[in-house]
Amino acid sequence: MAVTPAPARGGTGRLSWVPDLDVLRRVDPEVADVLLGEAQRQRSGLQLIAAENFTSPAVLTALGSPLVNKYAEGYPGARYHGGCEVVDLAERIAVERAQGLFGAPHANVQPHSGSSAVLAAYAALLRPGDTVLAMGLPHGGHLTHGSPANFSGRWFDFVGYGVDPVTGLIDYDRLRRLARKHRPKAIVCGSISYPRHPDYAAFRDIADEVGAYLIADAAHPIGLVAGGAAPNPVPYADVVCATTHKVLRGPRGGFLLCGAELADRMDRAVFPFTQGGAQMHTVAAKAVAFGEAATAGYAAYVHQVVANARALAEALADEGLAITTGGTDTHLITADTAPLGVDGHVARGRCAAAGIVLDLCAVPGPEEPGGCAIGIRLGTAAVTTQGMGETEMERIAKLLVAALREGRVREEVAELTSGFPPYPDGPTVAEATV
Template identity: 50%
Template structure:
């Protein structure tokens, strides 16, 4: 029997099936991609996409949101439990909007943000000149040690003391080692800076208890909900309670209107999956696989950037 989509739009259906076959038969080597479960996909394709729900649970601008409130609160509560967060906003549409919303929530235009240089493993939204954020905030960038490939914490401290940033931003898109959150926090405290971690790439490994949880140390943590967390494409912000009101206001009405509740439902499913004890084994196996691949490259005489991997990333 043909599916509804196959009958109604065979051209699109064919393209989707070809992509499904590509995903099933290929070896995916892009570390920011993953495979969402069928339960996540079912929630993502649910009738929740039909509902407008501007606002937050219990404080909506549209009627008929009593069940939407249940869904979003479930996602919030599960995320809090998963990461031990005081406050969670599950409405960000993705990682970049989440980061930008944080900047505007706790900083003023012209404030200085000290983040990791893109060429040394950082991310576009951490202050690369091509982004619009550099027109609003003053980004200065710390680097890795060229010889070791490791973050130069002495350089980070020198930059902090020199530029007196209002925020010290950790996180990366291409760095394969653990971060020393306590050391970064100590440096930020010296200059009175807010600490923020973008853990988009490693959120699943943190949830799976294989990497240190930055939520315990930092003021604000942003993340995507896909990648290693294995949920739908989306974003999330976790923070200390004192930043909760500013963060929520920055997301709505500051940057977004109606949240995508079908996506939030899919996030809730992914968080439940990550709370299951089996997810620890999953996260552990990710790192085992990365280490095994590292061994193959090293045996072939190929140099590994940063010396080794302690997460899911391998840079050659």
């Protein structure tokens, strides 16, 4: 990973807290090898998982800071533990930056993950047994959208809406009919694999018609929103749940945005109802990411992410894959690999063997059980952070399809990624000794 060697402890007694890989090697070489091995894995392959990205060195520095030592249950100015005067500043900065970035009256930056943010939103607005309308899991819904293996499916009565089996687009007429029939307490707008922008105004209109809260699960598009490359759900949703570790390029974590009228309920739902002490090093890293996302450079980045996704989708279609919805508006692409004679499971395995890392997802197919088949999901956030553009997307498409056809392309993948290291000053191949 990107680390800056720290000066040795000197006669002044000062101990530098800048991460030092050499120190870890001396203290725990086994774990140091794990870190180096993961750095090499990220460096030598194509990281096309839509939910992943590479954080900046500044974010990594915040994550490895002394803030990790501070217990900070509660909120700035009202902590259970003493000594929080300094870490309070970090949280206030993160909150103010999130509010400004997304135009939200209130922000809570403490959720440990996107799922934690969704749990808090449900806890604030719902009671066990309430009916919730959300995208069905076979059509791209998240585990927190009603999976029986998740708290959401055990505590609430979820009704799933889906996409048109031919177009792959959300069927808003059917969504409205389901809302009128089931009269949900809340409607969740969001998906882990929908490549088009949701119509937030339509969701708001349907929610108002049936008296439901509108919860936007914007974990995937929120980074695009920050840079002006996607519509903002804040003016339409009662609550927006999001993550900081996808296109936003921050640390792994979640956050919530809402209006002033729900601020107290949201805060209480996070702490003390669903979480304990905030992870202040992560909160500081979120503040760094929000600050970086407010720059012109970041806006240019997210627009390139979308341009790359469109170029990659077009190139994959030219190579024979069936691209869901015919393209993308965002950073992610979903595709049916059946035209090449393999299902998603086989496709992922062959890509992994070639150093191309991507995910499985459901893709609409009217002839399949449940109306869906298993395809692949990939995203362009990480490779764009590495500096790749449309030309590289065309090459990636050819490498991916060659891998699906059992071509030997791992060396070509490594050659491509060698020119775009995620952390140019990070560990070299020779240092990765796992």
